Amino acid sequence: xxxxxxxxxxxxxxxxxxxxxxxxxxxxxxxxxxxxxxxxxxxxxxxxxxxxxxxxxxxxxxxxxxxxxxxxxxxxxxxxxxxxxxxxxxxxxxxxxxxxxxxxxxxxxxxxxxxxxxxxxxxxxxxxxxxxxxxxxxxxxxxxxxxxxxxxxxxxxxxxxxxxxxxxxxxxxxxxxxxxxxxxxxxxxxxxxxxxxxxxxxxxxxxxxxxxxxxxxxxxxxxxxxxxxxxxxxxxxxxxxxxxxxxxxxxxxxxxxxxxxxxxxxxxxxxxxxxxxxxxxxxxxxxxxxxxxxxxxxxx
Ligand SMILES: Cc1cc2nc3c(=O)[nH]c(=O)nc-3n(C[C@H](O)[C@H](O)[C@H](O)COP(=O)(O)OP(=O)(O)OC[C@H]3O[C@@H](n4cnc5c(N)ncnc54)[C@H](O)[C@@H]3O)c2cc1C
Numbered sequence: 001x002x003x004x005x006x007x008x009x010x011x012x013x014x015x016x017x018x019x020x021x022x023x024x025x026x027x028x029x030x031x032x033x034x035x036x037x038x039x040x041x042x043x044x045x046x047x048x049x050x051x052x053x054x055x056x057x058x059x060x061x062x063x064x065x066x067x068x069x070x071x072x073x074x075x076x077x078x079x080x081x082x083x084x085x086x087x088x089x090x091x092x093x094x095x096x097x098x099x100x101x102x103x104x105x106x107x108x109x110x111x112x113x114x115x116x117x118x119x120x121x122x123x124x125x126x127x128x129x130x131x132x133x134x135x136x137x138x139x140x141x142x143x144x145x146x147x148x149x150x151x152x153x154x155x156x157x158x159x160x161x162x163x164x165x166x167x168x169x170x171x172x173x174x175x176x177x178x179x180x181x182x183x184x185x186x187x188x189x190x191x192x193x194x195x196x197x198x199x200x201x202x203x204x205x206x207x208x209x210x211x212x213x214x215x216x217x218x219x220x221x222x223x224x225x226x227x228x229x230x231x232x233x234x235x236x237x238x239x240x241x242x243x244x245x246x247x248x249x250x251x252x253x254x255x256x257x258x259x260x261x262x263x264x265x266x267x268x269x270x271x272x273x274x275x276x277x278x279x280x281x282x283x284x285x286x287x288x289x290x291x292x293x294x295x296x297x298x299x300x
Pocket of ligand 1: 007008009010011012013030031032033037041042043044045105127128129130157158159160161162163164184
């Protein structure tokens with residue numbers, strides 16, 4: 001019999017499954033998504049988290065994959081307010097990983113899944129938990145594959161809309177700002193200068209662009225008016241376009257092409273799509289649909 005069923009294969013569930021499997025506990029980890037989530041989402045791995053990963057024997061994989069996002073450029077309207085770089089701290093005995101690492105969340109999850117596989121455990125995708133009931137043996141869990149699994153313990157790591165939490169009648173601490181909408185996109189943007197810098201445009205129309213570590217790929221975060229009907233690729237283009245035209249050093253090219261992009265589930269890099277200077281390319285339809293599903297709204 002399985003000792004522990006971990007529900008949800010995000011960073012929380014994967015880390016827990018690694019810790020348990022390393023201790024020799026028999027563990028299953030299920031996720032209702034058909035495959036690994038491809039979005040960049042959480043982008044910063046903090047020093048203390050790196051210490052946890054060190055304990056799991058994977059800090060070196062994170063150090064090799066991530067980078068320290070040092071440079072930031074801040075704009076207001078058409079003006080550049082600041083362009084600064086934060087120095088990197090040196091490791092010490094008490095702070096072995098002194099700097100936060102930039103790394104898209106899909107990569108964090110990939111490294112954790114690989115570590116879990118080292119312990120002989122694989123994520124069971126396409127396997128959601130529907131319901132569960134405590135019994136003498138622990139918990140009997142109904143999976144949406146039709147399986148009924150008897151386990152000693154069930155752990156809910158199933159995110160903000162957790163089925164496990166709701167089923168247990170537990171409250172979600174915190175609050176949701178219903179009128180705050182954010183559009184988050186992983187996109188190939190050509191013509192955006194200063195490709196090593198996080199770019200922040202302040203004001204009512206806040207916009208952030210962070211380089212994603214692969215040539216031309218950026219994480220774009222835009223505020224969306226509450227009354228806007230649907231976050232869409234068109235809206236993303238409208239917000240990105242003017243911001244490639246800021247008056248800046250000569251390296252800024254006034255050309256732009258935006259193509260929404262999601263990495264394939266196995267984490268291989270997408271080939272960079274060729275750009276046409278001076279023309280915008282319409283984003284593909286499929287990623288836009290996923291964008292709506294996965295990255296819209298507060299609390300996402
Ligand atoms: C725009 C944005 C930026 C962010 N930036 C950062 C950042 O810089 N640093 C940071 O640390 N965090 C950041 N976060 C937050 C980060 O993405 C989350 O904290 C993180 O994903 C939470 O991990 P988790 O494993 O707890 O849950 P999730 O990643 O939500 O994983 C839960 C998993 O459970 C699965 N699941 C749900 N219900 C069921 C069910 N019934 N049965 C089986 N499986 C189920 C889901 O498919 C999902 O894979 C950001 C988030 C967003 C949206």
